[in-house]
Amino acid sequence: IGDSVASRGLGDVYKRQCLFSACYLLPVLVKDEPKILGSWNHGAMVSAANPHAVDAAIKILEKGGSAVDATIAAHAVLGLVEPQSSGLGGGGFLLHYNYEDDSLTFIDGRETAPGSATFDMFMKDDGSVMDFLEAWPSGKAVGTPGIVALYSTAHAAHGVLPWSELFNHAITLAENGFIVSPRLADFLVVAKQRGRLAINPRTKKYFYPYGEPLQIGDLLKNPEYANTLIRIAKEGVSGFYSGTIAETIVAAVQEDPYPGGLTLSDLKNYKTIIRPVICGPFRDMSICTTSPPSSGGAQIMIAGLYDHLVKNKSSQADKVLAFVDAQRLAYADRDHYFGDPDEVDIPLDALLTPTYLKHRASERFDPSGKPTPGDPASIIDTLGSVPIWGKDKTQEEAGTTHLSIVDGNGNAVAMTATIESAFGSQRWAAGFLLNNEMTDFSREVPTDGTRLANAVAPNRRPRSSMSPTMIFDRNNQLLMITGSPGGNSIPAYVAKTIIGVFDWGLTAQQSVDWPNIIARGENVRVEVANDKGKGIAADLAKQGYQVEESLGESSGIHLILVTPKGLYGAADKRREGVVRTID
Numbered sequence: 001i002g003d004s005v006a007s008r009g010l011g012d013v014y015k016r017q018c019l020f021s022a023c024y025l026l027p028v029l030v031k032d033e034p035k036i037l038g039s040w041n042h043g044a045m046v047s048a049a050n051p052h053a054v055d056a057a058i059k060i061l062e063k064g065g066s067a068v069d070a071t072i073a074a075h076a077v078l079g080l081v082e083p084q085s086s087g088l089g090g091g092g093f094l095l096h097y098n099y100e101d102d103s104l105t106f107i108d109g110r111e112t113a114p115g116s117a118t119f120d121m122f123m124k125d126d127g128s129v130m131d132f133l134e135a136w137p138s139g140k141a142v143g144t145p146g147i148v149a150l151y152s153t154a155h156a157a158h159g160v161l162p163w164s165e166l167f168n169h170a171i172t173l174a175e176n177g178f179i180v181s182p183r184l185a186d187f188l189v190v191a192k193q194r195g196r197l198a199i200n201p202r203t204k205k206y207f208y209p210y211g212e213p214l215q216i217g218d219l220l221k222n223p224e225y226a227n228t229l230i231r232i233a234k235e236g237v238s239g240f241y242s243g244t245i246a247e248t249i250v251a252a253v254q255e256d257p258y259p260g261g262l263t264l265s266d267l268k269n270y271k272t273i274i275r276p277v278i279c280g281p282f283r284d285m286s287i288c289t290t291s292p293p294s295s296g297g298a299q300i301m302i303a304g305l306y307d308h309l310v311k312n313k314s315s316q317a318d319k320v321l322a323f324v325d326a327q328r329l330a331y332a333d334r335d336h337y338f339g340d341p342d343e344v345d346i347p348l349d350a351l352l353t354p355t356y357l358k359h360r361a362s363e364r365f366d367p368s369g370k371p372t373p374g375d376p377a378s379i380i381d382t383l384g385s386v387p388i389w390g391k392d393k394t395q396e397e398a399g400t401t402h403l404s405i406v407d408g409n410g411n412a413v414a415m416t417a418t419i420e421s422a423f424g425s426q427r428w429a430a431g432f433l434l435n436n437e438m439t440d441f442s443r444e445v446p447t448d449g450t451r452l453a454n455a456v457a458p459n460r461r462p463r464s465s466m467s468p469t470m471i472f473d474r475n476n477q478l479l480m481i482t483g484s485p486g487g488n489s490i491p492a493y494v495a496k497t498i499i500g501v502f503d504w505g506l507t508a509q510q511s512v513d514w515p516n517i518i519a520r521g522e523n524v525r526v527e528v529a530n531d532k533g534k535g536i537a538a539d540l541a542k543q544g545y546q547v548e549e550s551l552g553e554s555s556g557i558h559l560i561l562v563t564p565k566g567l568y569g570a571a572d573k574r575r576e577g578v579v580r581t582i583d
Contacts, residue, residue: 040099040410044582046070047558047569048403049085049485051578052178053077056169057405058580060161067407068096068158069166071415072151076170078401079432080225081178084187084422085401085485085556088228088240089249089434091146092417093290094154095277095468097478099410104470105157106290108273109150110461111143111437115269116261117458122443129444130258137196137426139253139260141436143462144270147417148232148240153272158411164233171233174226174431177219183576187422188213195426202428225431241267245430252429260438275341280304280352282471283502285479289469292341292348296467298491300352301330303498308361316504317539320517323499324540325364327492327519328371333360334491335520336373339453340461346453350376367544370522399424400466400485404560406567408582412560414468414481416490437462465490471498482559484572489525492518493555501561508561508570516553523548 046057056077057070065073071094079087086092091111097104121140122130135141155163188207191197198208206222207214214220231239239245246267253262279288280300287303289296305326310319337346350356356376365371400418418435419425425436440462442452454463465488471480480501484493493516500511515533518525525548526537541547556575561568571577 040408042406042410042562042567044408045406045560045567045569045579046074046403047405047560047571047577047579048074048078049401049556049558049572049575049577050078050081050181051576052081052169052173053403054578054580057403058582059169060166061407061582063161063165065166065407066158066160066409067405067411067413068094068154069161070405070407071403071413072155072159072166073169074403074405075147075151075401075415075417076167076229077173078403078417080170080174080222081181082184082401083433084184084191085399086147086417086419087424088147088432089145089424089429090417090419091143091435091437092150092415093294093464093466093468094150094413094415095288095290095470096154096158097412097470097481098158099412099478102476104277104288106275106277106294107150107153108275108290108293108461109146109153110293110464111146111435112266112270113143113438113441113456113458113460113462114261114263114266115458116263117438117456117460119456120445121438121456122441123445132439132443133195134258135439135443136421136436137200138258138436139255139262139425139427140258141420141425141438142253142260142262142427142434143437144262144266145249145435146270146272149237149270149272152237153274154413163236167229167233171226171229174222174229177221180214180216180218180220181576182216185214185216185218191423191426195423197423197426200426200428203423203426203433206428222431228430228432241270249429249434252427252434255427273342278348278352281354282307282498284474285502286472286476287469287498288472289467292338292346293461293463294467295334295338295463295465295491296469297338297348297352298330298334299467299469299495299498301333301357302326302491302495304352304354304357305329305361306495306499306503308358309364310503319504320536320539321543323495324517324519324524324545326361327495327517328365328521329360329363329374331491331520332371332373337453338463339455340457340463343457343460344453347376350380353380355379367540368546400487400490400556402468402483402485402556402558404481404483404558404569406481406560406562410478412470412478412481414470414483416466416468416483416485418464418466418485440464467491467494469494469498471502478562480559480561482557484555484557486553486555488520489516489518489553489555492516492520493553493557497557497559508559508568512555512557512559512570512572516550516555518553522546525550527551527553 569579
């Protein structure tokens with residue numbers, strides 16, 4: 001189809017200029033069948049990682065607010081009560097489904113590298129790379145926050161209630177205080193031994209009063225955060241990206257040790273990007289998700305590979321093997337090719353086309369083998385060649401959160417937001433923590449001179465594993481909203497819910513509770529917190545896989561299923577999430 005490619009509008013076919021090295025029309029990218037329209041009669045639902053956040057969203061929905069309105073209200077609360085995972089100092093990806101016109105929108109609110117960033121900014125004078133524990137709490141690690149701009153872009157397009165009303169719940173909670181939860185208290189104990197949270201003066205005062213971490217049940221107030229939200233509510237994004245809040249952010253970044261180069265100009269010039277929504281087939285359904293720098297494409301890859309690998313397999317053990325091998329293949333390609341699409345060429349359409357996935361499945365690695373990326377140019381004749389990159393060594397931590405929301409009119413949001421590691425860079429500004437997102441780039445510069453798809457560069461957005469995803473049936477009816485935090489494990493966590501529900505016959509909650517299996521690289525990590533996980537680990541070890549047993553995983557899967565009988569939600573018990581419904 002030349003220099004353009006069809007992109008999913010569900011009911012409509014439209015064209016976008018090709019962003020990648022080559023473009024291929026994916027089957028069922030755009031359905032020919034019109035949607036079977038009708039009034040939405042399923043009610044509304046919220047699934048998120050903290051009850052306070054869910055309460056905020058429900059209040060907005062009860063006022064007639066949209067899914068986007070509820071998402072903003074919920075996330076503003078999460079930044080207060082779950083500061084280890086996300087907040088105003090970070091960024092995120094928002095996937096929106098509009099029920100009335102049957103369209104999908106992807107808003108990229110990912111953090112960007114400062115204009116002063118260099119490809120070797122994490123390399124030391126002696127030629128060694130900064131250790132992660134050095135880089136993580138440094139000013140060098142802080143990128144320009146994108147979440148407030150994401151709020152604004154989403155609200156301008158899909159908001160219903162006034163902007164100023166969306167922050168009331170979080171402001172009141174910050175002023176009156178909230179009870180410290182077990183999860184936050186546990187994280188504070190660990191953080192005291194790792195990083196600078198208990199050393200930096202402002203975080204020490206807030207999280208470690210009297211020199212000890214906050215305890216479960218303590219009342220925690222944050223008037224500084226309340227004042228920041230009040231200003232954002234009154235002034236909009238300009239109140240965050242300029243003036244005293246922006247000055248406070250820059251000052252925090254430029255403090256020792258290892259000060260960073262973020263400037264007021266970086267903040268002022270930050271922009272969200274509306275990127276293509278990508279869709280691919282799974283059985284008679286469509287998986288629709290976020291394009292790079294997100295790793296949403298891995299969901300299409302894993303599901304497509306799984307279908308080829310699982311053919312004629314009936315036992316659950318065989319299906320788990322297919323799931324593991326699909327991950328190993330998809331992760332190898334994701335790690336090699338994905339980056340910021342505005343900065344590097346990504347053969348995304350080729351990687352996702354069924355022709356390549358069928359061939360790629362035939363390259364299934366030996367259980368003890370080392371996964372390597374595939375070459376779609378060898379299969380897609382018209383592709384020519386694909387970029388050759390050096391070996392990726394990105395180390396992505398798991399400080400992230402996910403929300404799934406459906407409003408009373410059938411509109412839906414899947415949003416994954418992050419500050420990267422636990423408590424981000426552990427640098428405090430205006431009542432919130434700043435991200436350490438620059439460590440999501442590959443920090444080490446290859447000694448052989450090869451380039452990396454995910455290398456540091458000025459104003460570049462680092463590759464992210466975040467993968468907010470929606471599933472639609474053959475008539476373009478919404479079936480599932482899903483996503484998870486978890487760093488590099490996110491593609492595995494999210495894929496588990498898709499395959500678990502639509503192939504393994506699990507309920508929404510069963511798919512979330514199922515032991516997490518992460519097959520990135522040479523090892524297969526299996527959650528062995530229960531007998532099912534222990535059995536899976538033993539079976540994989542017998543097959544020759546290098547199994548790494550894990551007692552707990554950092555998933556925070558929050559999903560919603562849409563069925564003829566109504567909405568069914570699930571919240572990850574590994575966190576403190578809940579599901580609430582409005583009939």
